[in-house]
Amino acid sequence: MPAPAPQIVATMPRVRLMGLMLLFLGPAVAIYTAISIYPLLATMQLATYRTTPTGASYFVGLANFATLLTDAVWSQPFWNAAWNNLKFFLVHMLVQNPIGIALAGLLSLPNLRLRGVYRTVIFLPTMLSVVIVGFAWNLILSPLWGIAEGALKSVGLGSLFAPWLGLPSTALVTLALISVWQFVGIPMMLIYAALLNIPDELVDAARVDGLGHFRIFWHIKLPLVAPTIGLVSILTFVANFNAFDLIYAVKGALAGPNFASDILGTFFYRAFFGNQLQLGDPNMGAAIATVMFFIILAGVCVYLFAVQRRITRYAF
């Protein structure tokens, strides 16, 4: 009978153990250090410098962060972008994830026909380029050539139509819903996979007890996939606070009207790369990127320590 693993490790010569650790951990550590940890630290370092017009840079400590958070010229657009980002995230949490859960529940119904077709069609937009999605929705919602107005008119709701992408009150929510449309397939797939893992005995037992499809879903299946829903939520949070591409593709770097659709990603882009006559400022850009990193880190920590530990897991 082979000895248990801890015992093998304990009796192994030290040099050999170090060699093995290097062999197994080395590649991952090296790759993550090169493409993830080093750029992150370099970004933080860049954020502590300031550059003169002649190209020389000097250390300023946390002065860039003080400027970002206290100078109204920077802090006002920063908080605007952060607030918009939070709204962007909330729309995803309130619309994308419930719809994703509902779709997953429908897909896992036992007597559903054409399951594969639905699954593929709903997942398809996820694989499209954001630029194409932005362009397509721009045309669909266009007040000049779009089909949205005609479609609403045909059901007698023509008066509800507005140039949603151009109004300060609706631009951000419209963009968030476009993003929801594109990515709803991801929560659906993850939760669908979790639902498939639930043993049939549990469902059968519930049916014997006289529960219908909806109550089985609500009382049996949903609590069992709660850990996956938590995972989906945190993935949504990270993706939303890193979002940039859709807003840039549809509204440009100035994220109008009046920065109504400006999120942290577009705010960072303008600061780092500049816009039209605004020259890029890599130091301030790096400061914004660092703050974004800490916002995401804080969110993930809240999830890990406050939510994930309280979720009850069931082993089957």
Next chain:
Amino acid sequence: MERSTKIWASLSVAAVSLLASLAAASAGSIKIESWRNDDADIWNSQIIPAFNKHYPNIKVEFSPSAPTEYNAALNARLAGGAAGDILACRPFDASLDLFKKKYLVSLNDLAGMKNFSDVAKSAWSTDDGKDTFCVPMASVIHGFIYNKDALKKVGASEPTTMEEFNALLEKLKKDGTYTPLVMGTADQWEAATMGFQNIGPNYWHGEQGRLALIKGTEKFTDPQYVDVFKELAKWGPFMGNGFQAQKYPDSQNLFSLGKGAIYPAGSWDISTFRATAKFPMGAFKPPLPAGATQCYISDHTDIGMGLNSASKNKDDAKKFLEWLTTPEFATLYANALPGFFPLSSTPVAIKDDLAATFVSWRKDCKSTIRNSYQILSRGTPNLENELWNVSAQVINGTMTPEAAGKRLQEGLDKWYHPAK
């Protein structure tokens, strides 16, 4: 292993730079860097052959990059000493930055520079105007392009005053066949560039107002600036349904499909409409506000050509730059690219009638450039960005003209303190 790679790397770098210097040293060859990759064909088939008629021994290579990559690529090549001899210059700070870092040389001794006005040279001169480092090559002019059928339909002629312009818009709206004013605010820059900077010079008296803003003796809260916003505030009801979500290509399509009457334009739109619009087009200059008699146009400097300080063939490069200042080049360029106008003071015959109309305004009107471009967009908040934002908001009706002027001036006051 690592060591030998390093040796190979340095050997190949040495070989490449040797080859490069050999190529540069071979009698008379110069290379031009530019972001106008659309124009490569015109350079190779028309402009360079015309230059070679005068200087058959100088071999010229036109080597463009994509517009969005040009600044970054050029900076990298300049830092690595691999850039061409002649560099296309963006207007104002981007090129001034290159001059300050000593990548561009002063061209004050170029004889042909006297063919250009101070306004033309301002885009490529130091703030004090002492050094000019690029030959001004082309500008773009703002005005209004209109559908002649639409004006015929309502029996109107070209408006010359703002009052007539507004009355015409009203007439077109009543008639209802055409969208009176083809513009959208979704992309924001059109509101600022085709709106504010288009009609504005008549209000702030062109260069006089632009320089006064830089000196700090005029403010955006002064009536001549707020009045421009007051005019823009009237435009919304005449623009297409849902103009708040209408983007620049939407506007171009709407007009070239013959559905619109008046299009606030930049002259670069001419070639687009020439290719797509099937109806007769005319152009009128920005109408005059009440009481004004002198007209001003935005004749905005857009592209120049400078000399790389590291060029191995400065003599030939200077011959080429000198040729760029001649009327011959101006005529050639203006006709090959209708809508991009040469900046030299000598008048140029342009065959495209729409482009000729635009350039004819230079005779009666005084030229100026966009007032946000020189010096005033160096700080945070950036004036040009602010201008896009408030112009779009004024047209959308979400900001009053007074508030727009106030916001611009407050933004400027935060960082710009002209010596009084």
